[in-house]
Amino acid sequence: MNDPVVTRYAMLADLAQIVDLHTRARLAYYQAGGLAADAVQTPTVREDQRTGWTEAIESPHKRVLCATVGHEIVGVAAMGPPLESAPDTSRAGQLYQIHVVPGRWGNGIGGVLHGTFLDYLADAGLSLGLIEVWERNTRALAFYQRYGWRPDGGSRPGPDHSRYLFLRLALTGDHRTVQ
Incomplete structure (x- = not known):
């Protein structure tokens, strides 16, 4: 029998x-994009990850949700207010990241976590979603495109002469319906 994917708020006990x-997940998509493991994961990056996740879990303005199957955490999503201010960000929420255990990609876990972001936008009365996606992460770009995300023309520098692309998702009255 297959256990369903269940989401819950992350706790500091989940940090490790x-x-x-x-x-x-990060190693899998960066390596698929042509980067070597040692260019992606260092002790400093690992410590930065611990710090960032701790701050996000403890923040009253952000949501961190775990996707579980049985007792195993198989995915995580973080969301909250936009990281940078822009003219229309007062009506926006940002999906900071979704990560799914690589062996479980394609099983709907990312879709469940994406749904938690749509719920976050609806709960906050927001009509615009923002995210940055590494241009070489073609799997993630296709995932977000399926959900209606579109490039807004902006980007910032990424590793190895690449870019992080800025995507937007405009919502209609029903938070599950995108324009």
């Missing part, structure tokens, strides 16, 4: 599992 999951 979240950092491990984040590391595994």
Whole structure:
């Protein structure tokens, strides 16, 4: 019998599992994009991940949700207010990241976590979603495109002469319907 994917708020007790999951997912998509493991994961990056996830879990303005199957954390998502101010960000929320255990990609876990972001936008009365995606992470770009995300023309520098692309998701009255 297959256990369903269930989401719950992350706790500090989940931190080691979240950092491990984040590391595994990050290594998989950066290596698929042509980067070597030692260019992606260092002790400094690992410590930065611990610090960032701790701050996000403890923040009253951010949500961190774990996707679980049985007792195993198989995905994580972080969201909250936009990281940078822009003219229309007063009506926006930002999906900082979604990560799924690489061996479980394609099983709907990312979709469940994406749904938690849509719920966050609806709960906050927001009509615009923002995210940055590494241009070489073609799997993630295709995932977000399926959900209606579109490039807004902006980007910032990424590793190895690449870019992080800025995507937007405009919502209609029903938070599950995108324009």
